[in-house]
Structures are given as C-alpha cells and as structure tokens.
Amino acid sequence: MHRIVVEGGARLRGEVRISGAKNAVLPILCATLLADEPVRITNVPRLHDVLTTAKLLAGLGAGVVYEGHAMTVDPRSVDSHVAPYELVKTMRASVLVLGPLLAKFGDAEVSLPGGCAIGSRPVDLHIKGLQALGADISVDHGFIRARSKGRLTGTRHVFEMVSVGATENVLMAAALADGTSVLENAAMEPEIVDLAECLVAMGARIEGAGTSKIIVHGVERLHGCEHAVIADRIETGTFLVAAAMTGGSITATHARADTLDAVLEKLREAGADIVIQSNAFDAAGNRGNGVNGGINGDRITLDMRGQRPRAVNITTAPHPAFPTDMQAQFMAMDCIADGVGVINETIFENRFMHVNELLRLGADIRVDGHTAVVRGVATLGGAPVMATDLRASASLILAGLVADGETSIDRIYHLDRGYENIEAKLSGLGASIRRIT
Secondary structure, eight states, X not given: OOEEEEEOXXXXXXEEEOOBOHHHHHHHXXXXXXXXXXXXXXXXXXXXXXXXXXXXXXXTTOEEEEETTEEEEEGGGOOOOEEXXXXXXXXXXXXXXXXXXXXXXXXXXXXXXXXXXXXOOOTHHHHHHHHHTTOEEEEETTEEEEEOSSSOBOOEEEOSSOOHHHHHHHHHHHHTSBSEEEEESOXXXXXXXXXXXXXXHTTOEXXXXXXXXXXXXXXXXXXXXXXXXXXXXXXXXXXXXXHHHTTOEEEEEEEOGGGOHHHHHHHHHTTOEEEEEOOOBOTTSOBOOSSGGGOOOEEEEEEOTTOOOBOOOEEBOSTTSBOGGGHHHHHHHHHXXXXXXXXXXXXXXXXXXXHHHHHHTTOEEEEETTEEEEEOOSOEEOOEEEOOSHHHHHHHHHHHHHEESEEEXXXXXXXXXXXXXXXXXXXXXXXXXXXXX
C-alpha cells in the first residue's frame, strides 16, 4: 500500500499547471453514450476515477482510446446497458450512466453507487427526475432498473433539493427527450455549465445552464464533437491554500478564476495578495476554458509575503457559495492561522472525519454537530495520519507542509481519485514530499 511522506517547513514558490476538472470530466464521459458518433474529450486529467469511468464505458461495449490527456469514446458499439457493482462500488459518479443509457437505449441497470464515505447522498433525486421524464424505475437487489417505452417525454421538474449529480443525470436524459423540459432548483456549479457546453457541441439545445432554471429542448440525435474539460477549481483552490499556509507565492496556470469567487474572497480575507491575469476570452469575445482556440486560461498568482494567514470563517453551501470540497483544506489553514475560525458544514453530515487526524498533528479543533471551531496554533508537529476521503487527504498533506518534522499519510488511494500527480506538482513548488510503497 502506498503512503505519502511530507517534511514540513518549505515555503512554496513557482508555477503549477492546473489539470482538467474531475467533477466535470466524469459526467462528460458518461454523456458520450448519448452520441451516435465518436466524441473526443481533451484536457482529461489522469485520475483513478477517470480510469474507472473508462473501464465502465468499455464494459458497456463502447470503444475507448485514452492517450495522454485526451480520450475518444465511440458509443456506436455499446451492447450492454448494465453498470456492475464491481466498478460502481468505488465511484459514486458511475450512477451518471443511468440517464444516458435510459435516454439512448430505453434500458439501464446501474448498481447502487459507492465513493467517499462523507455522508448520505441518496439517488432518489436522480430517480424522481428520470421518472418525471416518463421512465419506469425500480430499485431491487442493489440495482436501479430503468425502462422507457420509446423516447422519454419532456416535462417540468422541480428538484426537491439542489443536487449536482441529479441535475447532470436528468439534464443528459432530457437532451434526447421528446419535447421541452424545464428543470428548476437545478444545481448551478461550473461543472454543470461545462457538461451543458459539451452537450450543445454534440447538438443539444440547452438554455440557462449555470442558473437554477435549465431549459432543454429535446432533439432526436446527438452527434460527435471535440470538447475540452474546464480547469479544476478544487485543485486550484488546494494549491492556493497550500501557498497561503506556507507563506509562499505561487501562480496557478491554465486555471479559471471565474469559478473560484468564494474561495478567492476567503483567501484575500486570510491576508493573501491575489492577482488574476485573465485570458478567458478570445479576440472575438467568446469565453474559452483554457485549452481550445489558442486560449491559455487564467493565471492566478497568490502571494503571502512570508506572513502567517489570518483565520477565516466559512459556511459551505451550493455554488456560487463556498464549496464543500474546499472545507477540509481551509480547516487545515485555520489550524495554523492567527485567530479563531468557525467552519459550518451544511452539505454533508459526515465531512469532519479529518478533524481527528488534524488533532494528531497538534491542531486545536472543537466540533459541535455541523460546526467546528478552530483555534490557530503557532506550530503543528508531524505524525502518522490516515486519510478518510478525497479532500481530507489533501488537507492532511497541506497540514504536513507546515508541520515540524515528518508527516506520513496512509490510505492515499482516496487522493488518487481526484488529484493528478499532486506530489510531483508540490515538489515542483519546493515542497519536500514523496510517495512510498
């Protein structure tokens, strides 16, 4: 089993290239099932979850070619509509093949998903949305079984609560439905916008992505396209927090600052100087995503001038508010910040599992329900710790960067689900970090 060992004390400096977004590429790869021609996706991060998705698509019969940071999916050879437990158990995003399989083939069987154990993420919101489109769905023996007689039918559907995954699943299914669908209380995350832009490139007719009301005019077929995945805002935020914690100065390249407003605001509040060089628009005034059309993406420079960060309060909430996927990293920063930070987690009920590991490093954290009060300490001390989920893994690495001595992080397979070569990227910024078998 692998572990990561961090020797604290280095001040991060330099440039780091941001990879494509994990939370965008997975639904986009599932969306390729809707096409009747090959689809080429670029800026694809090399992550364990991406490899799992590629295996899932190949298991359904699709042709999958993964070269460098590009993946081409040919859905014309799909001959199975069953997503088995063996693949789905490790990755909750696997449920996102449900909508495309149902809409394209009228038949889907998807095992109930797994993923990080950070709280209840029920699939009932997915099911109710697809039922509103006319699907016949049952859940038995650990499988979601969905059928439709002919094309799905456009509808108006209000999500009971904001759900990124449910919005994605229903949005993809609605793209091939007969008629117009109006999806209200939809998730507004940048990854939803990226998915919609890919679907539009495939021939879908979608309005309002990125708002709480998405209108989808169903079409009879979707064709092939090439689409570049948006920059990973969570990876970007993680490196910026790492620089802030170490008093360093880094530039994140190929980023998208416009997806990080809440995170950048809190980093400025912590005392960081942030400069954004934006190339997110081309000469014609069209927004790019850091890859296509000669657009180089944003450069986000954070400089702490060697200073200790100030503690900040955060409350997680759906986009455009502060993202739950950055909560653990900001908690790590508050652990060594000047002052007291109060962290309210409103999205997942079990997302403070990193607290006990941070306490092992000498942090001062008190948890009451969904609220954590973090009193900054002058120094942390290195110790063996264990990762409990993806973002917790990142928070422990960040804490290790500023701890006295050596921090050894076990169970880093979580980390490889969402960060591409994080130890190599941090090493490039001057961190003393290595992976050990």
